[in-house]
Amino acid sequence: MTSDKVYPSSKAAIADIPDGATILLGGFGGAGIPENLLVAMADHPARDLTVVTNHAGFGERGLAVLLRQRKVRKIICSYAFHRSAFVFRELFLEGKIELEQLPQGTMAERIRAAGAGIAAFYTPTGVGTQAAEGKETRTINGRETVLEHPLAGDVAIIKAHRADSTGNLTYRGTAANFNPVMATAAPLTIVEVEEIVDPGVIAPESVHTPSIYVQRVVRGEDLGLRSET
Amino acid sequence: MASDPKLENCALKPADIARRVAAELPDGAVVNLGIGIPTLVGNYVEAGRGVMFMAENGIIGAGPRPEPGEEDKDYINASREPITTLPGASVFGHADAFAMIRGGHIDIAIMGALQVSAQGDLANWTVPGLGKGGIGGAMDLAAGAREVYAIMTHTMKDGGLKLLEDCTYPLTARQVVTKLFTDIAFIEFTPDGPILREVAEGLTADDVQAVSEPRLHTNGPPGALTREETP
Numbered sequence: 426m427t428s429d430k431v432y433p434s435s436k437a438a439i440a441d442i443p444d445g446a447t448i449l450l451g452g453f454g455g456a457g458i459p460e461n462l463l464v465a466m467a468d469h470p471a472r473d474l475t476v477v478t479n480h481a482g483f484g485e486r487g488l489a490v491l492l493r494q495r496k497v498r499k500i501i502c503s504y505a506f507h508r509s510a511f512v513f514r515e516l517f518l519e520g521k522i523e524l525e526q527l528p529q530g531t532m533a534e535r536i537r538a539a540g541a542g543i544a545a546f547y548t549p550t551g552v553g554t555q556a557a558e559g560k561e562t563r564t565i566n567g568r569e570t571v572l573e574h575p576l577a578g579d580v581a582i583i584k585a586h587r588a589d590s591t592g593n594l595t596y597r598g599t600a601a602n603f604n605p606v607m608a609t610a611a612p613l614t615i616v617e618v619e620e621i622v623d624p625g626v627i628a629p630e631s632v633h634t635p636s637i638y639v640q641r642v643v644r645g646e647d648l649g650l651r652s653e654t
Numbered sequence: 655m656a657s658d659p660k661l662e663n664c665a666l667k668p669a670d671i672a673r674r675v676a677a678e679l680p681d682g683a684v685v686n687l688g689i690g691i692p693t694l695v696g697n698y699v700e701a702g703r704g705v706m707f708m709a710e711n712g713i714i715g716a717g718p719r720p721e722p723g724e725e726d727k728d729y730i731n732a733s734r735e736p737i738t739t740l741p742g743a744s745v746f747g748h749a750d751a752f753a754m755i756r757g758g759h760i761d762i763a764i765m766g767a768l769q770v771s772a773q774g775d776l777a778n779w780t781v782p783g784l785g786k787g788g789i790g791g792a793m794d795l796a797a798g799a800r801e802v803y804a805i806m807t808h809t810m811k812d813g814g815l816k817l818l819e820d821c822t823y824p825l826t827a828r829q830v831v832t833k834l835f836t837d838i839a840f841i842e843f844t845p846d847g848p849i850l851r852e853v854a855e856g857l858t859a860d861d862v863q864a865v866s867e868p869r870l871h872t873n874g875p876p877g878a879l880t881r882e883e884t885p
Binding site for chain 1: 745827
């Protein structure tokens with residue numbers, strides 16, 4: 426089963442990610458994290474990265490490895506200082522990494538807007554809080570709202586359960602999380618999956634992420650990898 | 655609740671609070687449970703009541719924790735704990751999950767609180783200082799759910815007040831808490847201000863008022879919050 430989209434290894438799939446790239450990184454808790462692609466990123470020289478992801482890493486594996494390697498200039502996330510994100514916290518307190526923390530739904534919707542051609546949107550989330558500081562607010566139909574702008578990536582690194590060789594994806598359980606919306610919001614979407622099947626095996630009405638959002642697919646080398654602790 | 659021996663002796667344990675909150679939920683409600691005591695609430699909602707639990711990481715119809723060894727890495731709740739699914743459950747991504755939340759499709763968000771104000775302002779995502787806390791889904795849930803039930807101990811361990819005229823910690827959302835459940839009181843927020851509905855057995859309305867900054871109204875004598883033997 427080969428096609429232009431199916432890559433032979435995680436290493437090959439991420440090999441041309443450049444310095445300074447903004448990466449949309451899927452996953453929530455331990456579910457839906459592209460673990461093998463993160464391992465490959467640890468061996469890849471790209472630096473000065475901005476990483477958009479829900480949590481600022483767990484423990485010492487996965488994203489935390491890239492943080493330790495000082496490859497990440499900035500984290501954009503919804504939950505920065507979980508006690509397991511001690512690698513990020515240490516770097517942050519030493520002034521060695523930037524942080525933009527935003528409400529989880531605002532993050533999801535900003536990514537969605539980037540993929541959907543929406544120039545900006547007003548949301549009720551965050552009104553009267555630090556999340557609205559410095560942002561335009563407007564009362565619409567009697568409700569105060571905050572103006573938010575799209576959040577696009579140069580590359581999305583995501584995890585799906587299954588792909589066909591054309592790049593159609595399905596997710597499993599709560600492992601979808603940010604992955605489907607991130608797939609839409611970068612010109613290069615790289616997907617780690619557990620299984621690659623022939624076109625037609627996934628029925629059209631069962632496709633969660635249509636193939637046009639997906640540029641590269643790789644079967645994860647070690648499907649038992651877990652970076653969350 | 656360590657400052658006053660009388661309050662301490664009468665204070666509800668987390669399981670007692672969770673039981674009281676569970677009793678308050680309307681049958682058939684779609685409910686999001688926050689981290690901490692809120693996750694216990696699900697243990698006290700009988701299946702026949704039709705309450706559906708939603709988690710912002712993409713599920714409606716989350717069931718109890720699986721038996722040891724039965725965990726599935728792809729099925730977790732927003733507290734990152736393994737879950738089962740109930741018949742009728744559905745899963746979806748974050749964009750949909752938060753569209754539901756902001757769109758008013760979630761009836762009740764049950765959230766832990768650090769401080770609550772007289773107006774129902776909620777502070778629960780961080781404390782002052784660098785490198786603490788995280789927003790997560792709290793601001794979206796607080797702003798988007800039709801009702802917010804807040805749970806907290808009534809005072810800090812050092813006796814400091816948490817039910818305040820105005821919150822001093824960074825806010826999660828303004829004027830959103832509809833019901834507050836503490837270890838000594840159940841308070842409802844109305845346009846006329848906070849109303850003291852129930853008080854822990856052995857305490858009086860005056861005892862609760864003494865550790866609350868805003869004036870608490872009463873609408874007849876408050877009911878009793880009962881304690882049960884809890885592990």
